[in-house]
Amino acid sequence: MNEPSYFPNYYSINDLMITQERIPCRALQNLYGLGFLDTSEKSENLEPNHQLELPLWYLLQQDERNPNFQLVVPEIFTTAYKEIYKADANYVELGKLNKFYYELGMYLCKFEAGDDLAGMLFDTAQERVKGIKDMCNNVSNENLTDNKKLEYMERILYEAGSKSHKMFADWLQEKSVNIKSTELVTNHRKRKRDLMDDDEVDLQISQRNSIQIQ
Known part of the structure; x- marks a missing residue:
């Protein structure tokens, strides 16, 4: 419910907030009895080219354009x-x-201008993702609550990226500890084996000397 919608989603809280955004528009014809849509308008009607701001959902009719604005x-x-x-x-x-x-x-x-806008969104996102990636690779305790550089989807990407980076760093550290532990065990066994070999050599020398004395 609270995840990014990516596609219009009637039951998404985020989608409701997005479509509630007030967008500038102008009337295309005489609209009788709709003057109340503009709180600054004293007339009961809206004349052609009258400029006002309306929620995005009002300008959409079943995903189509409102013919009046x-x-x-x-x-x-x-x-x-x-x-x-x-x-x-960035x-x-x-x-x-x-x-x-x-x-x-x-x-x-x-x-x-939908095509131009789509291209601008893609180019902007592509460039900014590089900065978000750098931020994830330098995870800090920075609080993003007051950070105005990132918008909602970018915050989601940052949180997921920084979490993955931390998990990877923890895994590397754990692996390093395991490697060191393995090396210590190996070295210990090697020293133990060397001591056993030395004891065996001493025993053989002792037995040889005993035989020679006899």
Whole structure:
């Protein structure tokens, strides 16, 4: 229920939060009696080109576009930000821009400029995964609660990656201990065998001397 949906999931809490995001849009025609949708509007009606913000779920009708409104792609998904991501995607505080950046972007791909947006999401994620991988390889006690650089899916990746890295490091340490223990046992047995060999040699010499005396 609380895992990333990746695909629209009606019963996912995260999906509900994503589709509750308010998106800028404009009316495509006269909408009578819908003035209440814009709290700043005093008229009972909405005129064509009237700009307002509505939850994403309202702009979707069974995964299709609402015929009464045209969605305006948020600035963080526009070409201007694409250049910022391209310059240094790891520097951007993606979590601060939107907690569910990637999944919201996937929804918006259904609207205008979907192909360009999909490409931007892929390139940004591909570049930022490298930084997340480096973070996982240098696991620390850093608290990500206030870290605005990572959005929700990236936090999931970081937590899984850092856990795997720690498990691997623990396994290496345990293996190293086992190897050292094995070496100690081997060396002990070797020394014991050498002592036994020395005792046997001494015994043989003692027996030989005894025979010569007789």
